[in-house]
Amino acid sequence: MARLPDRSSRFLLISTFIICLLVLFIDFRFGTFKPVQNFYNSSSISIQILSKDYISSPIYRLVSSIWDTKRAKDEIQYLKEELEKQLIENYVISNKKILNRNFFSDISNLENTNLNLLPAKVASFDVNKYRCCDKHRMFLLPEVSTIVDSFKVVINSEGIIGQSIRINRNLFEVILLSDKSHKIPIQNENEFYCEANGLGIPRKIFCDVDLTLEEKSFELDQQIFSSGLGGIFPKGIEIGSIYEIQDISPKEVRLIIELNANPLSSNYFGVLQ
Numbered sequence: 001m002a003r004l005p006d007r008s009s010r011f012l013l014i015s016t017f018i019i020c021l022l023v024l025f026i027d028f029r030f031g032t033f034k035p036v037q038n039f040y041n042s043s044s045i046s047i048q049i050l051s052k053d054y055i056s057s058p059i060y061r062l063v064s065s066i067w068d069t070k071r072a073k074d075e076i077q078y079l080k081e082e083l084e085k086q087l088i089e090n091y092v093i094s095n096k097k098i099l100n101r102n103f104f105s106d107i108s109n110l111e112n113t114n115l116n117l118l119p120a121k122v123a124s125f126d127v128n129k130y131r132c133c134d135k136h137r138m139f140l141l142p143e144v145s146t147i148v149d150s151f152k153v154v155i156n157s158e159g160i161i162g163q164s165i166r167i168n169r170n171l172f173e174v175i176l177l178s179d180k181s182h183k184i185p186i187q188n189e190n191e192f193y194c195e196a197n198g199l200g201i202p203r204k205i206f207c208d209v210d211l212t213l214e215e216k217s218f219e220l221d222q223q224i225f226s227s228g229l230g231g232i233f234p235k236g237i238e239i240g241s242i243y244e245i246q247d248i249s250p251k252e253v254r255l256i257i258e259l260n261a262n263p264l265s266s267n268y269f270g271v272l273q
Contacts (some may be wrong), residue, residue: 005024012123020104023128028106028266031162034269035198066070077272081121081188081267081268082266084156084266084268085119087266090161091156091158093154095237095246096234096237099272103149116273117271118143118144118146118148118270118273119142119171119268119269119270120141120268120270121140121141122267122269123139123140123141124139125263126139130176130202130263134176134178134201135200136175136182136198136238138263140171140172141170144173145170147164147168148164148172148271148272148273150165150166151163151164151232152164153233153272154269154270155261155270156263156265156268156269157261157266158260158262158265159238159259160177160226160233160237161261161263162174162176162179162234162263163233176198176263177198177239177259178202178203178204178205179198180198182197182198183196183197184205184226185226185228185229185233186225186226187224187225187227188218190216194209194255195207196224203240203262204243204256205256205259206255207255208253209253209255210251211253218242218245219242219245220244220245221242222242224240224257225237226239226247240257240261242258252273255264
């Protein structure tokens with residue numbers, strides 16, 4: 001059975017109720033607690049404004065700035081890569097007749113012949129090893145999953161950088177012209193032929209010339225072209241110019257050739273197939 005409250009408890013409840021009614025009447029009649037209410041309202045508004053201006057908005061702006069920065073970087077990188085691919089295509093177009101003549105047996109309609117150019121992106125390139133050591137290699141990832149055979153010419157927008165070494169469908173190795181173990185047959189405009197070796201120095205190859213066979217003259221900045229001998233590199237592509245002429249003996253000189261194509265200038269390359 002429920003127990004009723006005793007008299008003291010009933011009196012306390014009635015007293016509390018009467019006091020609350022009295023407080024409400026005084027506040028309603030005279031506005032006694034109006035300043036307190038106004039202070040509460042103003043404090044609430046101030047807290048909302050401060051939290052918005054100094055907490056919520058800065059956080060939102062920071063997150064938005066980070067997101068916008070990342071999106072801008074991604075867009076710039078995308079545009080840069082697209083530009084690099086376009087520049088490579090432009091290089092191929094500007095040398096279309098030479099390349100088509102070398103890569104296709106049917107030369108009756110060179111203008112309408114399309115050379116297969118496979119874009120590939122750098123997957124790994126040890127720049128420190130390239131600058132300090134004589135082994136110059138890079139690994140490329142083809143844009144389309146396909147097997148890239150060995151002995152394919154690899155270019156960027158500045159010219160030939162090396163040749164491919166097949167690995168698998170997703171990755172292939174490139175040996176650069178400047179690699180000390182690489183050789184490329186070259187010539188100049190005067191029908192001088194030589195097999196140039198990589199010097200093991202960035203963008204440098206060399207050729208030792210025996211002057212006892214016939215009198216030859218060379219000069220700095222003289223243009224050097226691929227000779228087409230060996231069957232890998234097309235004939236007539238400018239690959240660089242004479243950078244230095246060193247006397248090895250009274251009848252022998254070493255031609256140091258600086259290459260046009262810099263492998264550090266781009267992240268995208270093209271494979272001629």
